[in-house]
Amino acid sequence: MLTGSDLLTKVKELGDVSKSDLVRACGYVSNKKSGGERLNFTAFYEAVLEAKGVNLGATGVAGIGKGGRKLSYIATVQGNGNLLIGKAYTALLDLQVGDEFEIKLGRKQIKLFPAGSED
Incomplete structure (x- = not known):
């Protein structure tokens, strides 16, 4: 998974591709038990925000529910x-x-x- 300036560079480099392709190309993919792939959009967007200097913490705000x-x-x-x-x-x-x-x-x-x- 790309992070920091590498992530921002890759996003700019890919330009106008679908969001799914963008997430996949940056490495935010995991495997389901069924063998399929799961695109981790939340982790991707959090990494982009952090690369741009917006710190959300490790998992958002810990201890806060719905x-x-x-x-x-x-x-x-x-x-x-x-x-x-x-x-x-x-x-x-x-x-x-x-x-x-x-x-x-x-x-x-x-x-x-x-x-x-x-x-």
């Missing part, structure tokens, strides 16, 4: 027994649809580990 609310880092068991984590938290960890976790139960605690990882 609507600008601060994350409480507290989850409540719902009436149906489900425990909902929420999109703001999964986004902070860059989790994707289909990511799997192993559940480890302790005394009054739940720990999640990426499936196949070593504890």
